Amino acid sequence: MKEKLFISDLDNTLIGDDLSLEKLNKKLEKSRENHGTKIVYATGRSLFLYQQLTQQKPLLPPDALIAAVGTEIYLNPETEIMDQDWENYLSQNWHPKKILEITMQFPELTLQPEFEQGQFKISFNLSSQALQNIINPLEKALTEANLNVKLIYSGGKDLDIIPKEADKGLAVQFLQKKxxxxxxxxxxxxxxxxxxxxxxxxxxxxxxxxxxxxxxxQWYQNNATEYRYLAHQEYAAGIIEGLEYFKLIE
Structure with a gap:
């Protein structure tokens, strides 16, 4: 792999097959040593839950951590200090108390535990069936309250409300610029x-x-391009397959 910015989600992407993870780690470590490739983890986990994972799985130390669905960036996760520029940027239009006042009007939403909440992320449990019933009224209520937020639903159960200026992709662009x-x-x-x-x-x-x-x-099928690849293999083995497909590793 030539010099690259390698970014991966953790749970069920990088993590899930320990043997394949070890193989991928060796390839990434070699690329980092030989070409200066930067490794970034982009996860829905909080910093606390990420730290727990590092005690359980053989993760390489990253050059940066994007946590809490792209609302937190740590250039050195061990220091537990969020990037100040990113924090200041997101603070400008974030009003969690107002968001909670509105979400309380929707009994289908159940707040997740405190360790799942973030400085710029409010997370709920929500079934996929209930999602269809409340997503439009919820978005309308938030918009009418002049709250500049976005809703991210994943896993058939997790609803995150975050600043419109944040998500995993926008956090990546921030690091690209840096x-x-x-x-x-x-x-x-x-x-x-x-x-x-x-x-x-x-x-x-x-x-x-x-x-x-x-x-x-489903999103991939609707947005297929030559620069996206759906692997046949799972977890880290699928990442290796994709890197080989793009001829980024031998």
Whole structure:
């Protein structure tokens, strides 16, 4: 792999097959040592849950962590200090108290545990059936309250409300600008609906692992291009397959 900005979701993308993860880690580590490739994890997990995962799985130390569905960026996750420029940018139009006042009007929404909440992310449990009934009224209520937010639904159960200026893809663009790297040098990998922003922001090369969830596969079918690849293999093995397809590794 030549010098690249390698970005991957964690759960059910990079994580899921330990043997394949070890193989991929060796390839990424070699590329980092020989070509200066930067490794970034883009996850829906909070920093706390990411730290738990690092104790359970053999993850390479990243050059940056995009956490909480793209609302938090840590250039050194061990310091637990969010990138100040990103934090200041998102703070300008974020009003969590007003959002909670509106969401309380929808009994179908159940707040997730505190460790799933973020400084710029409010997360709910919501069934896919209930989603169809409330998504339009909820979006309308938030818009009428002049709240500049976006709703991200994934996994058939998770609804995240975040600033309109944030998501995984926009966080990637922030890092691209900081590191002066272009889409042609960027590869993104994912498996679920909250990864759509990774693929759909700009034109990076994209790998969907074979175990991708239905919402992402449907989006891929509706937005197929030569720079996105749906792997046959699952988890890290699917990432390796995609890297080989794009001729980024031998």
């Amino acid at each position: 590191w002066q790297m272009s889409d042609k040098n960027t590869i993104v990998c994912g498996d679920s609906g909250n990864d759509i922003a990774l693929f759909d922001t700009g034109h990076p090369q994209g790998i969907l692992v074979g175990n991708a969830q239905s919402e992402l596969k």
